[in-house]
Amino acid sequence: xxxxxxxxxxxxxxxxxxxxxxxxxxxxxxxxxxxxxxxxxxxxxxxxxxxxxxxxxxxxxxxxxxxxxxxxxxxxxxxxxxxxxxxxxxxxxxxxxxxxxxxxxxxxxxxxxxxxxxxxxxxxxxxxxxxxxxxxxxxxxxxxxxxxxxxxxxx
Amino acid sequence: xxxxxxxxxxxxxxxxxxxxxxxxxxxxxxxxxxxxxxxxxxxxxxxxxxxxxxxxxxxxxxxxxxxxxxxxxxxxxxxxxxxxxxxxxxxxxxxxxxxxxxxxxxxxxxxxxxxxxxxxxxxxxxxxxxxxxxxxxxxxxxxxxxxxxxxxxxxxxxxxxxxxxxxxxxxxxxxxxxxxxxxxxxxxxxxxxxxxxxxxxxxxxxxxxxxxxxxxxxxxxxxxxxxxx
Numbered sequence: 480x481x482x483x484x485x486x487x488x489x490x491x492x493x494x495x496x497x498x499x500x501x502x503x504x505x506x507x508x509x510x511x512x513x514x515x516x517x518x519x520x521x522x523x524x525x526x527x528x529x530x531x532x533x534x535x536x537x538x539x540x541x542x543x544x545x546x547x548x549x550x551x552x553x554x555x556x557x558x559x560x561x562x563x564x565x566x567x568x569x570x571x572x573x574x575x576x577x578x579x580x581x582x583x584x585x586x587x588x589x590x591x592x593x594x595x596x597x598x599x600x601x602x603x604x605x606x607x608x609x610x611x612x613x614x615x616x617x618x619x620x621x622x623x624x625x626x627x628x629x630x631x632x633x634x
Numbered sequence: 635x636x637x638x639x640x641x642x643x644x645x646x647x648x649x650x651x652x653x654x655x656x657x658x659x660x661x662x663x664x665x666x667x668x669x670x671x672x673x674x675x676x677x678x679x680x681x682x683x684x685x686x687x688x689x690x691x692x693x694x695x696x697x698x699x700x701x702x703x704x705x706x707x708x709x710x711x712x713x714x715x716x717x718x719x720x721x722x723x724x725x726x727x728x729x730x731x732x733x734x735x736x737x738x739x740x741x742x743x744x745x746x747x748x749x750x751x752x753x754x755x756x757x758x759x760x761x762x763x764x765x766x767x768x769x770x771x772x773x774x775x776x777x778x779x780x781x782x783x784x785x786x787x788x789x790x791x792x793x794x795x796x797x798x799x800x801x802x803x804x805x806x807x808x809x810x811x812x813x814x815x816x817x818x819x820x821x822x823x824x825x826x827x828x829x830x831x832x833x834x835x836x837x838x839x840x841x842x843x844x845x846x847x848x849x850x851x852x853x854x855x856x857x858x859x860x861x862x863x
Contacts, residue, residue, distance in 0.1 A: 497761075519767040520754040533753045538760045539768045590748035597748075605748040608735035623805050 481541050485510070486554025496542035500534075501525045503541055504551060512552040512581050516610070523609030526582040527604050530537035533589040550588075552581035559633075563626040567595040573622045583609050587623050596627060658807040673687035682707060682838030685849035698853035705846040713826040717780055717801075718787035724780060728834070736770070739780040742812040751778040759830030768832030774821030782806070810851040818844035 483490050483500075485508065494503045504527075513536055516524030520535040535577035537609045555561030564584050567573075574580045583606070588608045590605045592596055597605070602620050611619065683704050691697035710716060717727045722739040725732055736834055738746050747752045755778035760770045774776065784804035787795050798804050808816060817823050818840070826836040836843070850856075 518766075519762045519764045520770050523735065526753075533749060535754045537753055538762060540760060543756050543760075554795045586749065587751065593747035601746070601748075604736075605745045607775075608737075608749050608753070610735075 481545065482546070483508075483541070483549055484547070485549045486551060487548070496540060497540050498542060499537050500525065500527065500539045500544060500549070501536035502538065505574060509533040509549055510553055513579055514578055514602075516582070518624065521610075522579070522582075523586060524579050524582040526609065527614055528585060528586040528589060530593060531589070533586050550585070552585060555584055556582060556590060558592075560588045560626070563589060563615065563630045564591070564622065567622040567625040567629065571618055571622045571625060573615060575611075575615050579611045579613075583611065583619055587619070587626070590623065592597065592627060595630060597623065637668065654769045680813055680837055682846060684840045684842070688849070694853050695856045698856035699858045701767065701846050701850040702796055702856070703792065703858050705843060705850060706795070708836045708838065708843045708854075711788065711791065713829055715788050717822075718785060719780070720786055720788040722780065722783060725788070730765055735840035736830075743779040743782060744777065751780075759828070761831055771825065771830055771833070772826050778822075791860060793858045793860040799819070800855060800857070810821055810855045813843065814848045814851050817847050820840060 481492050481496060481503075483492050483503065490508055492503050492507050494626065495505050498507075501515060503514060504513050505515070509632055512619070513527055514524040515537065516522035516594070518537050520538045523535070525535055525537040526533050528534070528548075529539070530547050532549070534544075544615065549599075550558065550561075556565055559585065564587050568580070568584065573583075586606060586609050589613075590602065594601055604625050606619060609619075645747055659771070668814060669759060683730050685701060687706070688697050690698050694856070711786055712725075712728050712730050716727075716730055716733075724737055724739070726734070737749070737751065739748045745753070754770055754771040757774055758772040759771055785798070785806075787798075792799070800810065802808065805813065824840050827838075829835055
């Protein structure tokens with residue numbers, strides 16, 4: 480039985496190794512913060528971090544992540560970037576319907592960790608992998624910039 | 635008119651493939667439903683000619699050019715061209731439409747900081763539950779990535795691609811034997827014949843392709859003569 484390290488906790492998962500991580504998180508472990516969008520890695524709604532790097536959990540089989548650390552939206556606030564982003568998201572009222580936002584925040588976490596001072600172009604290039612049907616892209620970009628400023632100010 | 639990477643594909647589909655289909659599938663029947671012919675069907679009947687089939691060409695330069703032209707059926711295949719884009723953004727599908735989601739190779743070739751190719755592309759092809767895209771490609775080791783900008787192929791003629799392949803300033807400082815070794819052994823090259831469910835492979839096999847390139851090298855590595863506009 481695979482054991483997944485989710486948000487710092489070892490979780491035995493009774494699932495076949497070819498099951499996508501998204502299915503294991505939602506249907507087996509019961510963590511439903513990570514969303515199903517397209518199932519083909521095109522929309523970004525299912526984004527989590529694997530060893531700090533963004534991954535589309537809908538196309539990531541359990542066999543590919545053995546022994547690696549998984550961070551989901553439920554654990555995002557434990558990272559400096561995630562905490563800053565969630566604070567900025569609330570302050571800026573970034574979400575509209577909210578369905579894509581867990582994926583948006585996880586991608587933004589990866590962006591800020593890799594690039595603490597992203598330009599508008601940097602943000603657009605990385606966040607273009609996350610689709611928002613409500614069109615909150617402007618607020619997402621602003622939220623990332625606010626979080627980046629707050630992170631820089633806190634250091 | 636000069637054939638470019640995209641145009642050559644259409645030429646293959648509309649001329650070579652149809653001829654082969656008409657004879658092979660329908661035994662010479664006069665009517666072929668053009669609308670039903672696809673690249674997938676062509677791939678089932680077309681293959682690469684072996685180097686020995688060029689031995690009747692006496693002039694070594696001409697033979698070398700013919701060998702490279704045959705290998706060009708692979709080089710100009712979407713399985714190869716999609717990751718040798720004109721700019722630093724990959725394309726996808728047999729029609730080589732822009733990659734979705736939009737991706738930028740960045741200086742590493744592996745994506746922007748915060749959105750690497752490996753966010754979606756695993757070490758192996760990964761099946762999905764969707765019909766439209768039955769699998770997400772995966773590329774073994776080294777990980778999925780675009781080649782350097784100097785190795786852009788889309789929009790170039792086969793002659794231009796040939797000259798580019800031979801140019802050590804643009805090909806990663808390989809000599810011709812190095813090029814042969816690369817096409818014979820590289821796992822990302824190998825992916826073209828193992829593209830995962832929902833994608834037709836490139837013509838022939840990696841070995842057949844490498845044999846053609848090897849024979850091309852042995853005959854002097856001459857490039858096809860550019861056609862005039």
